[in-house]
Amino acid sequence: MWGYKNGPRRKKVLLIGLAKTGVSAIKHLDKLGVNIVVNDIKDKEQLKDILCELEQLNNVEYILGYHPENIDDIDMAVVSPGVPLDLPFIIKIKEANIELIGEVELAYRLSNGPTFIGITGTNGKTTTTSLVGEIFKTANCDTYIVGNIGNPVIDTVGVANEKSVLVTELSSFQLESIDTFRPKVSAILNFTEDHMNRHHTIENYIEAKSKIFMNQNSDDFCVLNYDDEKVRNLDEKIKAKKIFFSRKKQIDGGVYLDENNNIVIDVDEKVTLLNKSELSLPGDHNLENCMAAIGIAYVSNIDLKVIKKVLKSFAAVVHRQEFVRNLNDIMFVNDSKGTNPDSTIKAIESYDRPIILIAGGKDKQSSFDELLEIAKGRVKTLVLLGETAPIIEKCAKEKGFENIYRVKDMKEAVKTSYEIAVKDDVVLLSPACASWDMYKSFEVRGDDFKDNVNNLK
Template sequence: MKIKEKKVLVFGSGISGEAACSLLLREGAEVVLYDGNDKLDREEILSKIPESGNGSLQILLGTLADEKKAQLLKTLDLVVMSPGVPTDLPIVNEMRDRGIPIWGEIELAYEAGKGEVLAITGTNGKTTTTSLLGQIMKNYTENTYVVGNIGNPYTSVALETTEDSVIVAEMSSFQLETIETFRPRVSAILNITPDHLNRHHTMEAYIAAKENIAKNQTEEDTCVLNYEDAVTRQFGETLKAKVLYFSSQRILEEGIYLDGEKIVLSLNGEKTEICTVNELNILGTHNHENAMAAAAMAAAYGVPVEIIRKTLKEFQGVEHRIEFVAEKDGVVYYNDSKGTNPDAAIKGIQAMNRPTVLIGGGYDKDSAYDEWINAFDGKVKKLVLIGATREKIAQTAEKLGFHEIVMADTFEEAFEKCVEYAEPGDAVLLSPACASWGMFKNYEQRGDKFKELVNQL
């Protein structure tokens, strides 16, 4: 579809909607940005959308009166959905019934851009894998863009891409719901566990959205899948694309796997040791899987093993996700402030390979903490609790037989207690299993404070 002079509705503001508007305006479209939230500031939205190109922009906020809605729908050539807007809203169904093409922001960027796409989805590990693959590809070619759910909309760079660009894209299930022609040269599904069921309603619909990542791939393309995930393993048997599995549990004839501590790539009958897990700076089996997925995708694209190996050894991980901060007086400090719920924080504990002093607690999201406490598994020597949830967590821990609990009134006090209890050979881990609100604006601010305190030691 040629965009110039077409009337396009961008549904939903926010970072994706604003980037989509900018692209459409540069392409000369007549753009209507619609958001159902009438409390948004029109001037603030306008200030974030650069004026460029020959297009025009109209902003509509709040509920549309029936007459105005009917009038608008009659004139539309295309609708571009922001990822945060559900695709089963009555107004969206009405658009569908009228035969108006409905694209996601990813489809728009793909249609407008050039180059080849390496796309990653999965319930967990997307950001780490995308960041690592992005680094590998940047070390291979400077003409690399890292985009998508990682915070940099694909639409914000699509018009800068060239035929030899490589686009590394993190894709959410929301973004994958609305693709039409999007076809990655290499795709990956890292794992699938229940998530976002309030949006997708059923596990089947959630899985189908994830699997859309490979729906347009052909025999010339590759899909990287987790052999240890029953859903992705079975999905691999249905694909046109070449399938490359990764496994942390078994040796594969073709694919990439852990053999003891070695990461081994087996491709076209040739086995190559890439590195050992001890040479990685990212901890835990889940991160070893992320590293294997990124390596497999790069290898499938044709990146030399030397570049993959060098990047894997250098990669420091994603900020605030089991991030190594420093070693001070024989104690290592890890920032896992992104562990904002018990499930995420369990990964932080599982990654520790030494006695650990743990900071937990924060804002109360009505979570249950039993599984998290049970995951301590003899590793946690002291639990230092803060925030609104500290009493609730302490009661759960006592009930489950964990008694090494210390209360702190402030974040700084909690940190001081950790320094006091940690001995050479121990780890101090910030992985609170709770949101940061109440003490901090967000988990990033909490993680930054932790790092600041560590670096002052």
């Protein structure tokens, strides 16, 4: 597929960044007999657990703790999403005319002709990707839910074929490093400022996200949020057939909400699918996610009965604004996957009810200023635990918060939250921090929260 036996020596690929996708890429390149040079700025001791996964591989050389000086014999570089493309070392690679791609592009080139569906946007990617994946699975398609959702795309190489569908969540970091990647259906959900430390401007961020439709043509489809002006303004740049969705305006050639809160598909013909009240996922943000999923599934010729069935029964993604329980008209929500302040901002902005926020965890040197500024007027009480509890408390007091509780563990956090909550409050676990000070992973933390909530009397 790449012609690795081309010439007097085997191709040499430089892989930069030993993240989860990096490990998967190394394993697949090793199977192809490629000479691999693995580079990470972290040293051997910091990476010892990951290196254990790779110790049986034969064609791998490691340069750890620093970037290599000599790249003259490198044929291609594969960069992990977490590595910024404006690093001096990355610029050096580009200036040497060495091809630089990411794991998604690598997987696309190695794949055996599956149908790719690509979903991006600032908010709602994981929910929409999961929802679309569930629709395709229910329609008995050979479906893989991959990408930024946590499953490397390259793990499907050798498994998926031309009859398979890869429903792919794509971050701006992943899209920055694509070249030929072309989804049959793409979707852009929304744009708000995110990852400015990497992209620097909203224009650069949108440009990175927009690469999702870069290689599409008139045989493909692009599903777009009409209500988001920045998304709508991409219209003229897109060569694919455009399918808009809107919860605010009745639009021709798309998916919209009518005056009776019915979701209408008006593409080839006008079809009333179901009422907004029938959706299993609550809230306007989830209405938009559902409309995007409807557009994607419809242009993919999925039976309307299947789409409707999944929309009425789909449960929230585990640990991502996951509804846990209503107790005495108090709603408990598990957003343990909110491991940074930006994720928590998105979570608290999703509710129009008073919030008791359980936050805190491993200190990643994040600033909590923006989170607490936005939380004012939305979060009535903070319940703090873990390593960052005193840091968040100090910042919160500077922002004028008065109702702050420090607790020693999740059991006390849940008990305290329930005791101070009143009717119609939301008790939201969205820590804005990693879990590693108290838990092995955010999944274990979320499960502990759910166990304690379900044990409340």
